[in-house]
Each structure stands twice: as C-alpha cells, then as structure tokens.
Amino acid sequence: xxxxxxxxxxxxxxxxxxxxxxxxxxxxxxxxxxxxxxxxxxxxxxxxxxxxxxxxxxxxxxxxxxxxxxxxxxxxxxxxxxxxxxxxxxxxxxxxxxxxxxxxxxxxxxxxxxxxxxxxxxxxxxxxxxxxxxxxxxxxxxxxxxxxxxxxxxxxxxxxxxxxxxxxxxxxxxxxxxxxxxxxxxxxxxxxxxxxxxxxxxxxxxxxxxxxxxxxxxxxxxxxxxxxxxxxxxxxxxxxxxxxxxxxxxxxxxxxxxxxxxxxxxxxxxxxxxxxxxxxxxxxxxxxxxxxxxxxxxxxxxxxxxxxxxxxxxxxxxxxxxxxxxxxxxxxxxxxxxxxxxxxxxxxxxxxxxxxxxxxxxxxxxxxxxxxxxxxxxxxxxxxxxxxxxxxx
Numbered sequence: 009x010x011x012x013x014x015x016x017x018x019x020x021x022x023x024x025x026x027x028x029x030x031x032x033x034x035x036x037x038x039x040x041x042x043x044x045x046x047x048x049x050x051x052x053x054x055x056x057x058x059x060x061x062x063x064x065x066x067x068x069x070x071x072x073x074x075x076x077x078x079x080x081x082x083x084x085x086x087x088x089x090x091x092x093x094x095x096x097x098x099x100x101x102x103x104x105x106x107x108x109x110x111x112x113x114x115x116x117x118x119x120x121x122x123x124x125x126x127x128x129x130x131x132x133x134x135x136x137x138x139x140x141x142x143x144x145x146x147x148x149x150x151x152x153x154x155x156x157x158x159x160x161x162x163x164x165x166x167x168x169x170x171x172x173x174x175x176x177x178x179x180x181x182x183x184x185x186x187x188x189x190x191x192x193x194x195x196x197x198x199x200x201x202x203x204x205x206x207x208x209x210x211x212x213x214x215x216x217x218x219x220x221x222x223x224x225x226x227x228x229x230x231x232x233x234x235x236x237x238x239x240x241x242x243x244x245x246x247x248x249x250x251x252x253x254x255x256x257x258x259x260x261x262x263x264x265x266x267x268x269x270x271x272x273x274x275x276x277x278x279x280x281x282x283x284x285x286x287x288x289x290x291x292x293x294x295x296x297x298x299x300x301x302x303x304x305x306x307x308x309x310x311x312x313x314x315x316x317x318x319x320x321x322x323x324x325x326x327x328x329x330x331x332x333x334x335x336x337x338x339x340x341x342x343x344x345x346x347x348x349x350x351x352x353x354x355x356x357x358x359x360x361x362x363x364x365x366x367x368x369x370x371x372x373x374x375x376x377x378x379x380x381x382x383x384x385x386x387x388x389x390x391x392x393x394x395x396x397x398x399x400x401x
Contacts, residue, residue, distance in 0.1 A: 009325045009392065016129055017391060020122035021384035027051060028118035028383060029100040035089030035107045035114070038148040041066035044087050048117060048142050055128040063159045067152065068142040072127055074134025078397055082139040082168040083390050084153075084344065085120035086113045086146035095374040097366070110376040112173035112360065117142060119171060119358075119386030126391055133399045139165055149193070149304040151343030157350050167314050168353035169393045170344045171386055175370055177332070177359030179381045182322055182389060184356050185334040186315060191242070191268040192275045193304035193341035198223065198263040198286055202295040207255035214295050216261035217250045223263060223286050224248070230281050241269035241278060242339050268339045272307055308345040311352035318354045318393060325392040354393075358386050 036044045048068045049060055059071040066087075071080075094101045094108040102108045109115075124140050141161065145152035162168060177183060200223070202214035224245050231240050243265070250261035269275045283299055290297040322331045334357075344355050361367050362379035369375040391398075 009388070009395070013126070013130070013391065016126045017122070017384060017388050020125040020387055023125065024118040024122040024383045024387060025380055027121050028114050028380065031087070031114040031117055032098070032109045033100045033103050035102050035104055035109050036087075037091060037107055038088040038145040039066065041087050041144040044117070045142065045144070048087070048121065051121060052124060055124060057128055057131060058124070063161060064144060064152070064155065066144040067156065069161060070124060070140040071137060072124070072131070072134075072140070073137045074397065075132045076135040078134075078136025079166040080137045080139055080164050081394050081397065082141055082162060082165040083120055083123060083394065084141040084143055084168060084170045084347065085116040086143050086152070087117045088113055088145050088147050088152075090147060090372060092372070092374045096377045098377055108374065110373060111147065111371045112376075112378060113146065115173050115360070115378055115383060115386065116171060119383055120390060122383065122387035123390035126387065127394070130398060134397055135399070136397045138394055138397070146343050149302065149343075151305060151346065153343040153346035157346050162347055162350055165351055167317065168347045168351055169314065169318070169390070170347075170353070170355045171358050171389060172342070172355065173360040173378055173382055173386070174357035175361045175367055175376070175378065177357065178361050179359050179379045179385060180330060181332050181359035182326070182330055182356055182385070183332045183334050183359070184315065184318055184354070185310060185337055188270040188307050188309050188337045189334070189355055190308035190337060190342045190345070191270050191339045192272070192307045194267045194275065195302040195304060196265060196267065196279075196282070197300045198297060200261045200263070200290060200295055200297045202259060202261075202293070204257050204259040207257055210257060213257045214293060215257050216259070216295060217257070219290060219293050219295050220248060220250065220261040220263055223289050226285050226289060227282060230278060230285070234281055235274060235278070239269070239271040239274050241267055241271075241274050243267055243278070268341065270307055270337050275307065305341040305343045306345040306349055308342050308355060309348055310354045311348065314352045314354035317396060318356060321392040321395050322389070325388065325395060356389065358382055358389060
C-alpha cells in the first residue's frame with residue numbers, strides 16, 4: 009500500500025474516532041436503528057460520488073463507482089446495540105438507559121465509514137465498484153442481513169467481506185478461519201402437558217416437572233451418543249419453567265434452549281432426534297408435548313476464493329505475523345452468514361484488546377470497551393481487502 013494511501017487511512021482514522029464515539033453514545037436496539045442510520049447517511053453525504061440509498065429505513069447502502077470498469081465488491085458493517093446498562097467507564101458512555109454498544113458495532117460502522125472516506129479519494133485507481141452495507145439487526149433473528157439479501161442488495165455483488173472486533177486478541181492481530189468460523193443458532197420451546205394436582209397426592213397427577221427433568225438428561229444423549237464427536241453440536245437447555253407454588257403440581261412445564269452447530273447436516277438431523285425423544289418420554293408417562301423451533305442464523309462459512317483474497321491482501325499490506333489463522337470455529341453466531349449463502353464472502357476478526365487501556369472484557373458484557381487504535385487497523389483492512397481493484401502500487 010503506497011504512502012499516499014497510508015496517509016489517507018491515518019486521516020480517516022482520526023475522523024472515525026469521532027464517528028465511533030457519537031454512535032457509541034447514542035445506541036439503538038435491533039430493528040430500531042433509524043437514528044443511527046440517519047447519522048451515518050448524513051456523514052457519508054459529504055463524500056463526493058457516493059450513491060446512497062435506504063432499502064430499509066434503518067439501513068444505509070452506499071455505492072461508489074471507480075473510474076475504470078470492473079466487478080462490484082461489498083464491505084459490510086452492522087450498526088445495532090444491545091439491551092445492557094453500560095458500566096465501561098468510558099467518557100462517552102451510552103446516553104440511553106439500558107442500551108449499550110457492547111459488541112463493537114459502533115466500531116464496525118466507524119471503520120467502514122473510514123474506508124468510504126479513503127476509497128472516495130481513490131476513484132482514479134479503482135477498477136470496479138464498491139458497495140458499502142451498513143446493516144441493522146445483527147443481534148436479533150431473523151436479522152437484518154437476511155432482509156437485505158431478500159431485497160436484492162447483493163444481487164450485483166461478486167464478493168463480500170465483513171469485520172468484527174475481537175477483544176481477546178491485541179490490536180494489530182487479524183484472525184481468519186478457513187471454512188466454518190461460527191455456528192448456526194436455532195432456538196426451541198418444548199411444552200409439556202400433564203395433569204396437575206396437590207403435592208401430597210402425586211399418584212393422581214401426571215407431573216410435568218419430573219417429565220421435564222427426564223427430558224433434560226435424555227436430550228444430552230444426542231450430543232454424547234447420537235452425533236459424530238467430530239461434528240458435535242452444543243445443545244443447551246437454558247429455561248425450565250413450571251408452577252409457582254410449594255405444594256401444587258402444575259399442569260404444564262416449559263423447556264427452552266438453543267442448538268448450535270458448525271455442520272448443516274447436524275443442524276437438520278438434531279431436531280428430528282429431539283422430537284422423537286421428548287414425545288417418547290411424554291407418552292411413556294401419559295403426558296403430551298410439542299416442540300416449536302425458531303430458526304436463527306445459518307452456519308457461517310468462509311469461502312475459499314475470498315479467503316485467498318484476504319490472505320494475500322493482508323500478507324501484502326500488513327507486517328509479517330499480522331494474520332493469525334484460527335484452528336477452531338466459534339459457537340457464537342453471525343448473520344453475515346446470510347450473505348455467504350448467496351455469494352462468496354469472508355469474515356475476519358480484528359484484535360481490539362489492550363490490558364493497559366482496560367480493553368479486556370469480552371463482547372456482550374456491560375464493561376466491554378475497545379482499544380480505539382483498532383479503528384485504523386479496521387479501516388486499513390477494508391482497503392486491503394479490495395486492493396485487487398486498486399492500482400495502488
């Protein structure tokens with residue numbers, strides 16, 4: 009990357025600091041991000057040559073066409089916050105009670121805005137077009153990515169790239185995983201219908217509590233005994249609700265939880281196994297039950313072609329040792345997978361941790377904070393990822 013481009017990135021990083029802090033102080037929950045989207049659109053309107061559209065009122069799509077013909081590539085950032093009361097101690101803490109940017113989406117937006125600023129100054133070098141996607145509702149299924157895909161936002165895009173800050177890695181480290189990098193996430197609700205009665209006469213009841221307890225143990229056997237250990241999912245029962253009295257056996261009970269897996273076949277197989285188990289246990293005790301699924305995000309799979317682009321770009325534009333190739337996929341989920349189901353794409357993690365600056369807490373924690381030096385790394389990463397389209401040598 010030439011010296012002139014490096015200077016543009018440095019200048020954009022200073023402005024990204026302002027953008028990030030404004031967005032951090034004014035967070036919006038998923039599907040309520042119109043104020044954040046309005047702010048981003050206003051700031052981007054200062055850059056010449058951008059075509060800005062709002063396919064959803066809480067999203068911003070900006071397209072920049074280079075001076076030379078070529079393909080359309082896309083860069084994406086998410087912009088929603090979380091329902092947490094901030095305890096980070098930052099001077100620019102959230103001004104909205106109970107809402108906080110605890111997953112770094114404010115930084116993602118600012119990094120991408122910085123990349124827009126830089127690339128808009130490199131039009132004469134750009135062979136093709138860049139689409140900048142500022143996407144809502146990454147945190148809550150069905151997610152904003154799926155809706156944008158259904159609206160055709162990536163129909164004309166050849167490749168797509170996304171970044172996520174990663175507080176367990178120091179600033180300057182960029183992590184990449186081949187293949188699956190995050191899990192699918194599907195939630196389930198199991199309702200058990202028994203026969204209630206007085207706690208002193210359980211023989212006259214069909215106790216949904218004991219039935220539910222048996223189900224909890226039996227469902228874990230799916231992971232332990234029914235699935236190849238090499239593709240084992242995470243199956244968690246997170247809720248067990250039944251009754252509200254010391255001496256009354258309730259009529260019904262509810263189990264709820266999540267299924268996470270890195271394997272699409274496992275994702276499709278486990279629900280049938282679960283249904284067979286819970287219905288069998290209920291029937292054995294004279295009860296009935298049903299299981300309802302809320303489909304979440306698909307397995308996030310990085311594509312070979314875009315991973316190759318990312319490896320080459322980071323190796324060429326960053327110091328040796330910057331790129332860390334991850335061996336294990338995370339069991340978190342990410343709706344960037346919706347783009348990857350449509351077109352080749354790669355998702356990378358940008359280190360933002362720094363013990364001296366208090367940036368040690370993981371995401372989704374009220375104490376979460378980042379080392380803001382990561383903003384410049386993120387902007388440069390965006391530019392590097394599309395550097396094949398630039399005559400930047």
